[in-house]
Amino acid sequence: xxxxxxxxxxxxxxxxxxxxxxxxxxxxxxxxxxxxxxxxxxxxxxxxxxxxxxxxxxxxxxxxxxxxxxxxxxxxxxxxxxxxxxxxxxxxxxxxxxxxxxxxxxxxxxxxxxxxxxxxxxxxxxxxxxxxxxxxxxxxxxxxxxxxxxxxxxxxxxxxxxxxxxxxxxxxxxxxxxxxxxxxxxxxxxxxxxxxxxxxxxxxxxxxxxxxxxxxxxxxxxxxxxxxxxxxxxxxxxxxxxxxxxxxxxxxxxxxxxxxxxxxxxxxx
Amino acid sequence: xxxxxxxxxxxxxxxxxxxxxxxxxxxxxxxxxxxxxxxxxxxxxxxxxxxxxxxxxxxxxxxxxxxxxxxxxxxxxxxxxxxxxxxxxxxxxxxxxxxxxxxxxxxxxxxxxxxxxxxxxxxxxxxxxxxxxxxxxxxxxxxxxxxxxxxxxxxxxxxxxxxxxxxxxxxxxxxxxxxx
Numbered sequence: 171x172x173x174x175x176x177x178x179x180x181x182x183x184x185x186x187x188x189x190x191x192x193x194x195x196x197x198x199x200x201x202x203x204x205x206x207x208x209x210x211x212x213x214x215x216x217x218x219x220x221x222x223x224x225x226x227x228x229x230x231x232x233x234x235x236x237x238x239x240x241x242x243x244x245x246x247x248x249x250x251x252x253x254x255x256x257x258x259x260x261x262x263x264x265x266x267x268x269x270x271x272x273x274x275x276x277x278x279x280x281x282x283x284x285x286x287x288x289x290x291x292x293x294x295x296x297x298x299x300x301x302x303x304x305x306x307x308x309x310x311x312x313x314x315x316x317x318x319x320x321x322x323x324x325x326x327x328x329x330x331x332x333x334x335x336x337x338x339x340x341x342x343x344x345x346x347x348x349x350x351x352x353x354x355x356x357x358x359x360x361x362x363x364x365x366x367x368x369x370x371x372x373x374x375x376x377x378x379x380x381x382x383x384x385x386x387x388x389x390x391x392x393x394x395x396x397x398x399x400x401x402x403x404x405x406x407x408x409x410x411x412x413x414x415x416x417x418x419x420x421x422x423x424x425x426x427x428x429x430x431x432x433x434x435x436x437x438x439x
Numbered sequence: 440x441x442x443x444x445x446x447x448x449x450x451x452x453x454x455x456x457x458x459x460x461x462x463x464x465x466x467x468x469x470x471x472x473x474x475x476x477x478x479x480x481x482x483x484x485x486x487x488x489x490x491x492x493x494x495x496x497x498x499x500x501x502x503x504x505x506x507x508x509x510x511x512x513x514x515x516x517x518x519x520x521x522x523x524x525x526x527x528x529x530x531x532x533x534x535x536x537x538x539x540x541x542x543x544x545x546x547x548x549x550x551x552x553x554x555x556x557x558x559x560x561x562x563x564x565x566x567x568x569x570x571x572x573x574x575x576x577x578x579x580x581x582x583x584x585x586x587x588x589x590x591x592x593x594x595x596x597x598x599x600x601x602x603x604x605x606x607x608x609x610x611x612x613x614x615x616x617x618x619x
Contacts, residue, residue, distance in 0.1 A: 209449055217442035218529045222521075222562060229532050229564040236533055236602050 186257050351383055358382040358412065380407045389422065389434040401431040441495045444528040445535055448501040455593035456484040456500045457585065460491060460523055461508030462516045466541065466572045470508070473582035481595045483586065491523035503593040504535050504601075506585065508572075509556055511542040511549045517556070524563065534601030535592050536565045539581070544571040566608040 220228065360379055385408055393400040404413060413432065416422035425431040457474070459467045464487070471485040484500060493499070505527065510516040520538075527536070538560045543553060553569075560567035570581040592601045 205449060209446070212446050217444050219442055219525055219527065220529050220532070220563070221525070225532075225562050226564065228529065232529060232533060233564065233602065233605075237606070240600060240602060 186255075190257075354381070354383040354386075361409065378407060379409050382409075382412045385412065385416075386434075389432070393434045393436070400433040400436075401425050401428075402433065404430050404432060441492050442526055442528050443491060443493060443502065443505075443531070445503075445530045445533075446501065450593070451482075451500050453482050453595070454484065454500055455479075455481040455504075455589050455595060456486060456502050457504045457506065457589045458486045458488060458502045459506050459508060460488050460520065461510070462489055462513070462519050463508070463510055464489070466510070467508060470572055470578060470582060470585075473578050474586055476579075477583050477586045479586050479590065481590055481593060483589065490519050491526035502535075504537070504585075504589045505531060506537050506539050508539045508541060509551070511540055511551045511553070511556070512545070514550050517551050517559075521559070532563055532565055534603075534605035536563065537588065538563075538565060538567045539572075540567060540569050541572040543569050544574075564605075566605065 358381070360381055389400075389402055392402050413422070417424060417432065420435055422432045422434055425433070459470060461467050467487045471487060474485055475483065486499065486502070507520045507523070508516075509520050538556065540553070540556045542549065557567060568581065568584070570577050572578045572581070588604065590596050591599050591604050594600070
Protein backbone atom coordinates (compact mmCIF):
# COMPACT_ATOMS: atom_id res chain seq x y z
CA UNK A 171 0.00 0.00 0.00
CA UNK A 172 2.74 2.40 0.98
CA UNK A 173 4.71 1.67 -2.18
CA UNK A 174 1.75 2.44 -4.33
CA UNK A 175 1.15 5.60 -2.36
CA UNK A 176 4.74 6.79 -2.73
CA UNK A 177 5.32 6.11 -6.43
CA UNK A 178 2.88 8.63 -7.84
CA UNK A 179 4.09 11.04 -5.15
CA UNK A 180 7.70 11.02 -6.37
CA UNK A 181 6.89 12.81 -9.60
CA UNK A 182 5.15 15.61 -7.71
CA UNK A 183 8.11 15.70 -5.30
CA UNK A 184 10.36 17.08 -8.00
CA UNK A 185 7.87 19.83 -8.79
CA UNK A 186 7.58 20.72 -5.14
CA UNK A 187 11.36 20.91 -4.78
CA UNK A 188 11.76 23.18 -7.77
CA UNK A 189 8.92 25.32 -6.47
CA UNK A 190 10.64 25.66 -3.10
CA UNK A 191 13.94 26.54 -4.77
CA UNK A 192 12.32 29.20 -6.86
CA UNK A 193 10.61 30.61 -3.83
CA UNK A 194 13.89 30.78 -1.94
CA UNK A 195 15.66 32.51 -4.79
CA UNK A 196 12.83 34.98 -5.03
CA UNK A 197 13.03 35.70 -1.32
CA UNK A 198 16.78 36.21 -1.61
CA UNK A 199 16.40 38.59 -4.48
CA UNK A 200 13.84 40.61 -2.55
CA UNK A 201 16.20 40.78 0.41
CA UNK A 202 19.01 41.96 -1.83
CA UNK A 203 16.75 44.67 -3.23
CA UNK A 204 15.94 45.77 0.32
CA UNK A 205 19.62 45.89 1.08
CA UNK A 206 20.34 48.00 -1.95
CA UNK A 207 17.65 50.44 -0.93
CA UNK A 208 19.04 50.64 2.58
CA UNK A 209 22.50 51.13 1.15
CA UNK A 210 21.28 54.06 -0.93
CA UNK A 211 19.67 55.62 2.11
CA UNK A 212 22.85 55.09 4.12
CA UNK A 213 25.03 56.71 1.49
CA UNK A 214 22.88 59.85 1.69
CA UNK A 215 23.69 60.30 5.34
CA UNK A 216 26.85 62.34 5.76
CA UNK A 217 29.83 61.06 7.68
CA UNK A 218 30.25 62.14 11.24
CA UNK A 219 33.57 62.11 13.01
CA UNK A 220 34.17 62.41 16.68
CA UNK A 221 36.54 64.51 18.72
CA UNK A 222 37.83 63.50 22.11
CA UNK A 223 35.55 65.90 23.94
CA UNK A 224 32.17 65.02 22.49
CA UNK A 225 32.84 61.36 21.82
CA UNK A 226 31.43 59.71 24.91
CA UNK A 227 28.09 61.47 25.05
CA UNK A 228 27.27 61.21 21.37
CA UNK A 229 28.37 57.60 21.24
CA UNK A 230 26.20 56.71 24.21
CA UNK A 231 23.21 58.41 22.60
CA UNK A 232 23.86 56.53 19.36
CA UNK A 233 24.17 53.27 21.22
CA UNK A 234 20.89 53.81 23.03
CA UNK A 235 19.15 54.57 19.75
CA UNK A 236 20.59 51.57 18.01
CA UNK A 237 19.91 49.18 20.87
CA UNK A 238 16.29 50.37 21.09
CA UNK A 239 15.93 49.92 17.38
CA UNK A 240 17.37 46.42 17.58
CA UNK A 241 15.09 45.59 20.49
CA UNK A 242 11.96 46.72 18.68
CA UNK A 243 13.12 44.77 15.64
CA UNK A 244 13.42 41.63 17.74
CA UNK A 245 9.95 42.27 19.17
CA UNK A 246 8.44 42.67 15.75
CA UNK A 247 10.11 39.73 14.15
CA UNK A 248 8.57 36.34 14.36
CA UNK A 249 11.10 33.63 13.77
CA UNK A 250 10.45 31.77 10.57
CA UNK A 251 10.77 28.07 10.64
CA UNK A 252 11.08 25.85 7.64
CA UNK A 253 7.64 24.48 6.79
CA UNK A 254 7.39 20.98 8.19
CA UNK A 255 5.93 19.45 5.07
CA UNK A 256 6.37 15.82 4.28
CA UNK A 257 9.12 16.45 1.70
CA UNK A 258 11.20 18.54 4.03
CA UNK A 259 10.85 16.02 6.79
CA UNK A 260 11.81 13.20 4.44
CA UNK A 261 14.89 15.05 3.18
CA UNK A 262 15.96 15.98 6.67
CA UNK A 263 15.40 12.42 7.86
CA UNK A 264 17.37 11.06 4.92
CA UNK A 265 20.29 13.36 5.66
CA UNK A 266 20.20 12.44 9.31
CA UNK A 267 20.09 8.73 8.52
CA UNK A 268 22.88 8.99 5.98
CA UNK A 269 25.06 10.72 8.54
CA UNK A 270 24.16 8.15 11.13
CA UNK A 271 24.81 5.22 8.81
CA UNK A 272 28.15 6.73 7.80
CA UNK A 273 29.13 7.07 11.45
CA UNK A 274 27.96 3.55 12.19
CA UNK A 275 29.94 2.17 9.25
CA UNK A 276 33.03 3.82 10.63
CA UNK A 277 32.37 2.30 14.02
CA UNK A 278 31.78 -1.10 12.43
CA UNK A 279 35.03 -1.04 10.48
CA UNK A 280 37.07 0.02 13.50
CA UNK A 281 35.47 -2.65 15.62
CA UNK A 282 36.10 -5.28 12.96
CA UNK A 283 39.74 -4.38 12.73
CA UNK A 284 39.96 -4.41 16.49
CA UNK A 285 38.32 -7.82 16.54
CA UNK A 286 40.86 -9.17 14.08
CA UNK A 287 43.68 -7.83 16.16
CA UNK A 288 42.23 -9.45 19.23
CA UNK A 289 41.82 -12.76 17.41
CA UNK A 290 45.45 -12.72 16.36
CA UNK A 291 46.48 -11.90 19.85
CA UNK A 292 44.37 -14.71 21.20
CA UNK A 293 46.00 -17.17 18.82
CA UNK A 294 49.43 -16.01 19.85
CA UNK A 295 48.53 -16.30 23.50
CA UNK A 296 47.03 -19.75 22.95
CA UNK A 297 50.21 -20.93 21.23
CA UNK A 298 52.29 -19.53 24.02
CA UNK A 299 50.09 -21.25 26.58
CA UNK A 300 50.48 -24.60 24.77
CA UNK A 301 54.22 -24.20 24.72
CA UNK A 302 54.28 -23.36 28.36
CA UNK A 303 52.14 -26.39 29.16
CA UNK A 304 54.51 -28.61 27.16
CA UNK A 305 57.43 -27.24 29.10
CA UNK A 306 55.54 -27.78 32.32
CA UNK A 307 54.85 -31.40 31.42
CA UNK A 308 58.43 -32.22 30.56
CA UNK A 309 59.65 -30.41 33.63
CA UNK A 310 57.27 -32.45 35.75
CA UNK A 311 58.63 -35.67 34.23
CA UNK A 312 62.18 -34.60 34.95
CA UNK A 313 61.20 -33.59 38.44
CA UNK A 314 59.61 -36.94 39.28
CA UNK A 315 62.63 -38.81 37.93
CA UNK A 316 64.96 -36.67 39.97
CA UNK A 317 62.84 -37.23 43.03
CA UNK A 318 63.26 -41.01 42.76
CA UNK A 319 66.98 -40.66 42.34
CA UNK A 320 67.25 -38.38 45.33
CA UNK A 321 65.53 -40.99 47.53
CA UNK A 322 68.01 -43.73 46.61
CA UNK A 323 70.91 -41.37 46.97
CA UNK A 324 70.06 -40.25 50.42
CA UNK A 325 69.34 -43.60 51.94
CA UNK A 326 71.85 -46.08 50.74
CA UNK A 327 74.32 -44.79 48.29
CA UNK A 328 75.55 -41.75 50.14
CA UNK A 329 75.78 -43.75 53.32
CA UNK A 330 77.83 -46.43 51.62
CA UNK A 331 80.01 -43.89 49.93
CA UNK A 332 80.69 -42.13 53.16
CA UNK A 333 81.48 -45.43 54.83
CA UNK A 334 83.99 -46.42 52.17
CA UNK A 335 85.50 -42.96 52.30
CA UNK A 336 85.92 -43.19 56.02
CA UNK A 337 87.47 -46.60 55.72
CA UNK A 338 89.82 -45.44 53.01
CA UNK A 339 90.87 -42.44 55.06
CA UNK A 340 91.42 -44.59 58.11
CA UNK A 341 93.56 -46.99 56.13
CA UNK A 342 95.47 -44.11 54.61
CA UNK A 343 96.09 -42.71 58.04
CA UNK A 344 97.38 -46.03 59.33
CA UNK A 345 99.65 -46.34 56.35
CA UNK A 346 100.91 -42.83 56.82
CA UNK A 347 101.62 -43.43 60.48
CA UNK A 348 103.44 -46.69 59.79
CA UNK A 349 105.46 -45.13 57.00
CA UNK A 350 106.40 -42.18 59.15
CA UNK A 351 107.36 -44.53 62.02
CA UNK A 352 109.54 -46.58 59.68
CA UNK A 353 111.14 -43.43 58.35
CA UNK A 354 111.97 -42.32 61.86
CA UNK A 355 113.35 -45.73 62.80
CA UNK A 356 115.47 -45.90 59.69
CA UNK A 357 116.92 -42.42 59.74
CA UNK A 358 116.94 -41.52 63.40
CA UNK A 359 118.06 -44.66 65.27
CA UNK A 360 119.15 -44.67 68.87
CA UNK A 361 122.88 -44.57 69.52
CA UNK A 362 124.10 -48.10 68.71
CA UNK A 363 126.54 -50.56 70.25
CA UNK A 364 129.77 -48.67 69.47
CA UNK A 365 128.62 -45.82 71.56
CA UNK A 366 127.34 -48.20 74.18
CA UNK A 367 130.73 -49.85 74.47
CA UNK A 368 132.63 -46.62 74.88
CA UNK A 369 130.36 -45.05 77.41
CA UNK A 370 128.99 -48.16 78.99
CA UNK A 371 129.23 -46.82 82.46
CA UNK A 372 127.36 -43.64 81.84
CA UNK A 373 124.61 -45.35 79.87
CA UNK A 374 123.90 -47.91 82.43
CA UNK A 375 123.81 -45.28 85.10
CA UNK A 376 121.22 -43.23 83.17
CA UNK A 377 117.82 -44.43 82.30
CA UNK A 378 116.97 -46.37 79.15
CA UNK A 379 116.82 -43.92 76.20
CA UNK A 380 113.59 -43.65 74.13
CA UNK A 381 113.39 -43.29 70.37
CA UNK A 382 112.74 -40.00 68.54
CA UNK A 383 109.45 -41.49 67.51
CA UNK A 384 108.39 -41.82 71.10
CA UNK A 385 109.61 -38.31 71.98
CA UNK A 386 107.52 -36.83 69.20
CA UNK A 387 104.53 -38.86 70.34
CA UNK A 388 104.85 -37.52 73.86
CA UNK A 389 105.11 -33.95 72.54
CA UNK A 390 102.11 -34.38 70.22
CA UNK A 391 99.96 -35.97 72.91
CA UNK A 392 100.83 -33.24 75.40
CA UNK A 393 99.98 -30.53 72.84
CA UNK A 394 96.57 -31.99 72.15
CA UNK A 395 95.68 -33.20 75.66
CA UNK A 396 96.67 -30.03 77.50
CA UNK A 397 96.57 -27.24 74.90
CA UNK A 398 96.88 -24.48 77.52
CA UNK A 399 100.21 -25.82 78.81
CA UNK A 400 101.89 -27.90 76.09
CA UNK A 401 105.37 -27.88 77.67
CA UNK A 402 107.08 -31.18 78.51
CA UNK A 403 109.96 -31.55 80.96
CA UNK A 404 113.13 -32.84 79.32
CA UNK A 405 113.82 -36.12 81.06
CA UNK A 406 117.01 -38.16 80.98
CA UNK A 407 115.44 -40.68 78.67
CA UNK A 408 115.49 -38.07 75.84
CA UNK A 409 118.71 -38.34 73.87
CA UNK A 410 120.15 -34.73 73.90
CA UNK A 411 121.35 -34.69 70.23
CA UNK A 412 117.81 -35.36 69.03
CA UNK A 413 116.42 -32.65 71.29
CA UNK A 414 119.01 -30.30 69.83
CA UNK A 415 117.93 -31.44 66.34
CA UNK A 416 114.26 -30.69 67.07
CA UNK A 417 115.06 -27.30 68.55
CA UNK A 418 117.41 -26.25 65.74
CA UNK A 419 114.98 -27.21 62.99
CA UNK A 420 112.12 -25.34 64.65
CA UNK A 421 110.09 -28.48 65.31
CA UNK A 422 110.22 -27.91 69.07
CA UNK A 423 110.48 -24.70 71.12
CA UNK A 424 112.08 -24.12 74.50
CA UNK A 425 110.04 -22.55 77.30
CA UNK A 426 110.98 -18.82 77.39
CA UNK A 427 111.64 -18.94 81.18
CA UNK A 428 112.40 -22.57 81.93
CA UNK A 429 115.14 -24.12 79.69
CA UNK A 430 114.34 -27.62 80.95
CA UNK A 431 110.96 -27.66 79.25
CA UNK A 432 110.08 -27.85 75.55
CA UNK A 433 106.96 -27.91 73.47
CA UNK A 434 106.05 -28.85 69.91
CA UNK A 435 105.70 -26.01 67.41
CA UNK A 436 101.96 -25.48 66.84
CA UNK A 437 101.92 -26.60 63.21
CA UNK A 438 98.18 -27.31 63.25
CA UNK A 439 97.17 -23.68 63.94
CA UNK B 440 39.99 64.33 3.89
CA UNK B 441 38.08 61.09 3.41
CA UNK B 442 36.30 59.48 6.30
CA UNK B 443 35.99 55.72 6.50
CA UNK B 444 32.37 54.74 6.99
CA UNK B 445 30.75 51.47 7.97
CA UNK B 446 28.27 49.87 5.57
CA UNK B 447 29.47 52.14 2.76
CA UNK B 448 29.31 49.30 0.27
CA UNK B 449 27.19 46.24 -0.32
CA UNK B 450 28.73 43.19 1.26
CA UNK B 451 30.59 40.60 -0.79
CA UNK B 452 29.21 37.09 -0.72
CA UNK B 453 30.25 35.38 2.51
CA UNK B 454 33.07 37.90 2.87
CA UNK B 455 34.40 39.40 6.10
CA UNK B 456 37.10 42.08 6.10
CA UNK B 457 39.19 43.29 9.01
CA UNK B 458 41.44 46.34 9.04
CA UNK B 459 44.45 46.36 11.34
CA UNK B 460 45.85 49.84 12.03
CA UNK B 461 49.23 50.33 13.70
CA UNK B 462 52.74 51.62 13.09
CA UNK B 463 54.54 48.33 13.60
CA UNK B 464 54.33 46.57 10.26
CA UNK B 465 56.03 43.35 11.36
CA UNK B 466 53.67 42.79 14.29
CA UNK B 467 50.60 43.49 12.17
CA UNK B 468 51.84 41.11 9.50
CA UNK B 469 52.42 38.34 12.06
CA UNK B 470 48.97 38.89 13.55
CA UNK B 471 47.42 38.79 10.08
CA UNK B 472 49.21 35.53 9.30
CA UNK B 473 47.98 34.00 12.55
CA UNK B 474 44.43 35.07 11.76
CA UNK B 475 44.53 33.56 8.28
CA UNK B 476 45.67 30.26 9.80
CA UNK B 477 42.50 30.13 11.89
CA UNK B 478 39.52 28.07 10.79
CA UNK B 479 36.84 30.38 9.53
CA UNK B 480 33.56 29.64 7.78
CA UNK B 481 33.58 33.06 6.12
CA UNK B 482 35.96 34.16 3.43
CA UNK B 483 38.28 36.35 5.43
CA UNK B 484 40.27 39.36 4.20
CA UNK B 485 42.87 41.08 6.36
CA UNK B 486 43.91 44.63 5.44
CA UNK B 487 46.84 46.39 7.07
CA UNK B 488 47.30 50.14 7.37
CA UNK B 489 49.85 52.34 9.14
CA UNK B 490 47.30 55.01 9.79
CA UNK B 491 44.00 56.50 8.62
CA UNK B 492 42.78 57.94 6.31
CA UNK B 493 43.14 55.22 3.74
CA UNK B 494 43.95 56.20 0.18
CA UNK B 495 40.62 56.85 -1.57
CA UNK B 496 41.60 55.71 -5.06
CA UNK B 497 41.77 52.01 -4.17
CA UNK B 498 38.83 49.68 -4.60
CA UNK B 499 38.45 47.82 -1.33
CA UNK B 500 35.66 45.68 0.14
CA UNK B 501 33.44 46.78 2.97
CA UNK B 502 35.39 46.98 6.25
CA UNK B 503 33.61 45.10 9.03
CA UNK B 504 36.00 45.54 11.94
CA UNK B 505 38.79 48.03 12.65
CA UNK B 506 41.48 47.07 15.17
CA UNK B 507 43.82 49.79 16.45
CA UNK B 508 47.07 48.22 17.62
CA UNK B 509 48.89 50.32 20.23
CA UNK B 510 52.41 49.41 21.31
CA UNK B 511 52.77 50.49 24.93
CA UNK B 512 56.53 50.92 24.40
CA UNK B 513 56.15 53.77 21.92
CA UNK B 514 54.32 57.04 22.43
CA UNK B 515 54.32 57.51 18.70
CA UNK B 516 52.03 54.53 18.17
CA UNK B 517 49.47 56.03 20.56
CA UNK B 518 49.62 59.43 18.88
CA UNK B 519 49.22 57.77 15.50
CA UNK B 520 46.09 55.95 16.67
CA UNK B 521 44.64 59.11 18.22
CA UNK B 522 45.13 60.96 14.93
CA UNK B 523 43.64 58.11 12.93
CA UNK B 524 40.51 58.01 15.07
CA UNK B 525 39.43 61.38 13.57
CA UNK B 526 39.10 59.74 10.19
CA UNK B 527 36.61 57.15 11.29
CA UNK B 528 32.86 57.57 11.08
CA UNK B 529 30.98 57.51 14.40
CA UNK B 530 28.96 54.54 13.18
CA UNK B 531 32.02 52.33 13.51
CA UNK B 532 32.02 52.79 17.25
CA UNK B 533 28.82 50.80 17.54
CA UNK B 534 30.82 47.64 17.99
CA UNK B 535 33.06 47.63 14.93
CA UNK B 536 36.16 49.08 16.57
CA UNK B 537 38.46 47.57 19.11
CA UNK B 538 41.76 48.60 20.65
CA UNK B 539 44.58 46.13 21.08
CA UNK B 540 47.41 47.06 23.45
CA UNK B 541 50.61 45.07 23.14
CA UNK B 542 53.80 45.03 25.20
CA UNK B 543 52.23 45.23 28.66
CA UNK B 544 54.23 42.18 29.70
CA UNK B 545 57.52 44.12 29.86
CA UNK B 546 56.57 46.74 32.38
CA UNK B 547 59.98 48.43 32.42
CA UNK B 548 59.86 49.19 28.68
CA UNK B 549 56.44 50.83 28.81
CA UNK B 550 56.37 54.52 28.04
CA UNK B 551 52.58 54.67 28.02
CA UNK B 552 50.62 53.85 31.14
CA UNK B 553 47.92 51.25 30.77
CA UNK B 554 45.36 53.67 32.22
CA UNK B 555 46.01 56.08 29.37
CA UNK B 556 44.93 53.42 26.89
CA UNK B 557 42.00 52.44 29.10
CA UNK B 558 40.81 56.04 29.12
CA UNK B 559 41.09 56.21 25.34
CA UNK B 560 39.03 53.03 24.89
CA UNK B 561 36.52 54.26 27.44
CA UNK B 562 36.14 57.59 25.66
CA UNK B 563 35.34 55.85 22.40
CA UNK B 564 33.13 53.24 24.13
CA UNK B 565 35.06 50.40 22.52
CA UNK B 566 36.59 47.22 23.93
CA UNK B 567 40.28 47.17 24.86
CA UNK B 568 42.21 43.92 24.60
CA UNK B 569 45.67 43.31 26.03
CA UNK B 570 48.00 40.88 24.33
CA UNK B 571 51.76 40.47 23.91
CA UNK B 572 51.81 39.94 20.17
CA UNK B 573 55.47 38.95 20.23
CA UNK B 574 54.64 35.71 22.07
CA UNK B 575 53.48 33.10 19.56
CA UNK B 576 50.89 31.41 21.78
CA UNK B 577 49.32 34.66 22.91
CA UNK B 578 49.21 35.97 19.37
CA UNK B 579 47.49 32.81 18.14
CA UNK B 580 44.76 33.01 20.77
CA UNK B 581 44.27 36.71 20.09
CA UNK B 582 43.99 35.93 16.37
CA UNK B 583 41.30 33.35 17.15
CA UNK B 584 39.41 35.89 19.23
CA UNK B 585 39.59 38.53 16.52
CA UNK B 586 38.33 36.06 13.92
CA UNK B 587 35.27 35.31 16.07
CA UNK B 588 34.63 39.03 16.57
CA UNK B 589 35.02 39.64 12.86
CA UNK B 590 32.44 37.00 12.00
CA UNK B 591 29.95 38.67 14.32
CA UNK B 592 30.75 42.17 13.02
CA UNK B 593 30.32 40.98 9.44
CA UNK B 594 26.87 39.70 10.38
CA UNK B 595 27.73 36.05 9.76
CA UNK B 596 26.55 34.85 13.15
CA UNK B 597 22.76 34.70 13.22
CA UNK B 598 21.11 36.46 16.11
CA UNK B 599 24.12 38.47 17.30
CA UNK B 600 24.93 41.98 16.09
CA UNK B 601 28.12 43.94 16.60
CA UNK B 602 26.31 46.16 19.07
CA UNK B 603 25.17 43.10 21.04
CA UNK B 604 28.73 41.93 21.30
CA UNK B 605 29.90 45.39 22.34
CA UNK B 606 27.46 45.56 25.22
CA UNK B 607 28.49 42.06 26.29
CA UNK B 608 32.20 42.86 26.13
CA UNK B 609 32.11 46.12 28.01
CA UNK B 610 29.86 45.45 30.96
CA UNK B 611 32.34 43.74 33.32
CA UNK B 612 34.91 46.50 32.81
CA UNK B 613 32.55 49.33 33.64
CA UNK B 614 32.97 49.72 37.40
CA UNK B 615 36.75 50.21 37.46
CA UNK B 616 36.56 52.50 34.46
CA UNK B 617 34.28 54.92 36.28
CA UNK B 618 36.94 55.31 38.89
CA UNK B 619 39.64 56.41 36.47
